[in-house]
Amino acid sequence: MIENTLKSASMENKTKSSVIMPWVICGLGALYYCYEYLLRITPSVMTQELMRMYHLTATEVGLFSAYYYHAYVPLQIVVGLLMDRYGPRRLLTFACMLCAVGTYLFASGYSLHIAEAGRFLVGFGSAFAFVGALKLATIWLPPHRFALISGIITCLGMMGAMIGDIMLRKLVDHLGWQVTIYASAAIGVILTAVIWSMVRDAASQETPFHSRSLNFRGLLLGLWGAIKNPQIWLNGLIGLLLYLSLSAFAELWGIQYLEQSHGLSKVAAANANSLIFLGWAVGGPLWGWLSDAIRLRRLPILVASIFALIIVIVILYVPGLSAMQLYLLLFAFGLASSAQILVFAIAREATHMGITGTAIALTNFFVMVGGNVFQPVVGKLLDMRWAGTMIDGVRIYTPEAYQFALSIMPIGIALAILIAFFIRETHAQIKMDK
Numbered sequence: 001m002i003e004n005t006l007k008s009a010s011m012e013n014k015t016k017s018s019v020i021m022p023w024v025i026c027g028l029g030a031l032y033y034c035y036e037y038l039l040r041i042t043p044s045v046m047t048q049e050l051m052r053m054y055h056l057t058a059t060e061v062g063l064f065s066a067y068y069y070h071a072y073v074p075l076q077i078v079v080g081l082l083m084d085r086y087g088p089r090r091l092l093t094f095a096c097m098l099c100a101v102g103t104y105l106f107a108s109g110y111s112l113h114i115a116e117a118g119r120f121l122v123g124f125g126s127a128f129a130f131v132g133a134l135k136l137a138t139i140w141l142p143p144h145r146f147a148l149i150s151g152i153i154t155c156l157g158m159m160g161a162m163i164g165d166i167m168l169r170k171l172v173d174h175l176g177w178q179v180t181i182y183a184s185a186a187i188g189v190i191l192t193a194v195i196w197s198m199v200r201d202a203a204s205q206e207t208p209f210h211s212r213s214l215n216f217r218g219l220l221l222g223l224w225g226a227i228k229n230p231q232i233w234l235n236g237l238i239g240l241l242l243y244l245s246l247s248a249f250a251e252l253w254g255i256q257y258l259e260q261s262h263g264l265s266k267v268a269a270a271n272a273n274s275l276i277f278l279g280w281a282v283g284g285p286l287w288g289w290l291s292d293a294i295r296l297r298r299l300p301i302l303v304a305s306i307f308a309l310i311i312v313i314v315i316l317y318v319p320g321l322s323a324m325q326l327y328l329l330l331f332a333f334g335l336a337s338s339a340q341i342l343v344f345a346i347a348r349e350a351t352h353m354g355i356t357g358t359a360i361a362l363t364n365f366f367v368m369v370g371g372n373v374f375q376p377v378v379g380k381l382l383d384m385r386w387a388g389t390m391i392d393g394v395r396i397y398t399p400e401a402y403q404f405a406l407s408i409m410p411i412g413i414a415l416a417i418l419i420a421f422f423i424r425e426t427h428a429q430i431k432m433d434k
Contacts, residue, residue: 022140025199029088029133030153032096034160035191036126038168039103039184040068041161044252045169045270046177051394054112058386058395062379065252067116069372071123073365079131080361087139087201088132095132096195098125100188107181130157131361134344139202147297147345151288154341158281158334161250165274169267227362234419235346236366241416242305242340244409245312245333247371250276253378257406261399262326275327279334287339295427297342297349302420304339309413311336316403316410337413343367349426374408381405 043050043065050056056064082091102121105114130153137149171180249257250273258269283304291300311333315321321329347363385401 026133026136026140026149026153028195028199029092029129029136030156032092032191032195033129033133033153034156035096035188036099036122036129037157037160038164039099039122039188040126041164041251042106042168042181042184044250044255044273045165046172047252047256048394049172049177052392053109054115055393058379058382058397059376060379062252062376064112064116064119066372066375067119068123068126069368069375071120072127073368073372075124075127076131076361076365076368079127080359083128083131083135083361088128088135089196089199089201091128092132092199093192093196095125095128096188096192098122100185100192103181103185103188107178107185109178130364134360136199138348145292146348147288147291147342148285149288150341150344151284151286151338154284154338155281158277158284161246161277162274162281165255165270165277169270173267229350231350231424232347232359232362233366234422235343235350236363238301238305238416238419238423239340239343239363239367240370241412241419242301242308242337242343243367243370244374244412245276245308245337246280247368248374248378248409248412249406250334251371252375253382253402253406256397257402258326260397261402262321262323264323264326268323272323272326272330275331276334276337279331279336280338281334283335283338284341286335287342288345291342291345296425297346297427298420298423298425301339301342301423302417304336305413305417305420308333308336309410309417312409312413316406340367346423346426349429350424377408378405381408 043061047061050061050064054060054064079091099122102118102123102125105118105121108114108118133153134150137146137153141149168180171183254273254276255266255269258264258272259266262269264272287300287304291297294300311329315326315329315333343363344360347359350359382397382401382405383395385397385404386395387398387401389396389398
């Protein structure tokens with residue numbers, strides 16, 4: 001009797017564990033993405049401090065921030081292959097430690113070159129985060145909820161960005177930017193240990209990671225097939241162009257724009273800018289759920305892109321907006337732009353199951369090219385319109401200069417709308433392995 005009771009309790013505990021553990025493991029992958037996103041946007045909350053310390057122009061700030069993308073973007077193809085071949089656990093652990101080391105170097109302040117090297121290492125480690133989190137989702141969670149899960153993972157990344165905008169700005173004001181970044185490095189060390197301890201590549205040791213049977217030749221052939229598919233290119237371009245709301249604005253230049261063009265204080269501008277990330281945090285799961293429910297990918301992207309275009313035109317070109325109007329518009333801009341997460345569901349459904357990590361990484365490669373290209377481009381456009389004003393060693397740009405430089409956003413979103421008409425609808429159906 002007692003033995004049967006113990007067996008029953010043991011089975012019940014195993015059942016609970018089998019239900020909870022997949023979410024815990026995928027949650028840790030998403031938490032790492034949240035952490036790396038916080039690191040990604042740190043230059044945006046300390047732009048003036050960096051300009052002052054290293055005597056940088058807007059172009060040079062853009063180039064400095066883009067060192068993250070110099071590592072992140074080209075690694076996406078390799079990351080996808082590695083995820084499909086070896087699984088996420090060891091890769092995410094190694095990547096998180098790299099982020100911590102890079103953050104420490106960034107904070108050291110020995111020289112601009114050391115800071116750039118640190119930024120590069122952060123980009124190197126961060127390259128594994130989003131793809132790793134999605135790969136864990138493909139292993140551990142139901143496939144018919146992938147778009148929703150992608151949205152939830154994106155939501156946590158945006159929460160990291162919001163923490164960066166709101167909390168980091170306050171910490172920088174009270175503790176200084178270097179102490180604040182050192183604290184971020186310490187968090188990375190702790191998270192590294194947690195990921196190694198808890199993340200697993202498969203449900204049990206007896207169940208090997210499903211893609212290990214694939215050799216690199218097979219994976220490269222799968223990658224080549226994805227590269228030859230024009231739908232992957234079109235889908236990636238849409239992802240890149242809708243991501244401009246973050247890469248060209250919220251991640252670097254948004255706070256400065258809101259200060260100079262709308263007269264907000266540093267803290268108020270950071271809070272306002274964070275509403276774009278909040279819009280992404282709310283919209284990611286919402287668009288994912290809606291897309292899964294109606295089993296359509298292209299239509300939600302089209303509708304959302306049209307709204308995003310209208311909103312960004314109002315933000316940039318309508319004068320006299322109140323603070324409350326700005327807050328609402330920035331939130332709505334993030335909410336509409338967050339339909340971009342559906343491009344990862346399209347990529348997954350346009351390729352075979354065995355190379356999902358590679359397909360997702362290839363799509364993320366296209367998306368992140370935007371940060372690598374457009375952050376320096378916006379800086380260059382600002383410098384082209386600089387009127388020569390400097391305050392305390394920092395270049396000051398006019399509202400007209402920001403309006404000119406950030407015009408790439410409405411142009412890019414309009415192009416995304418046009419491209420979306422050429423995307424083939426997948427109807428949320430997954431291709432099976434050959």
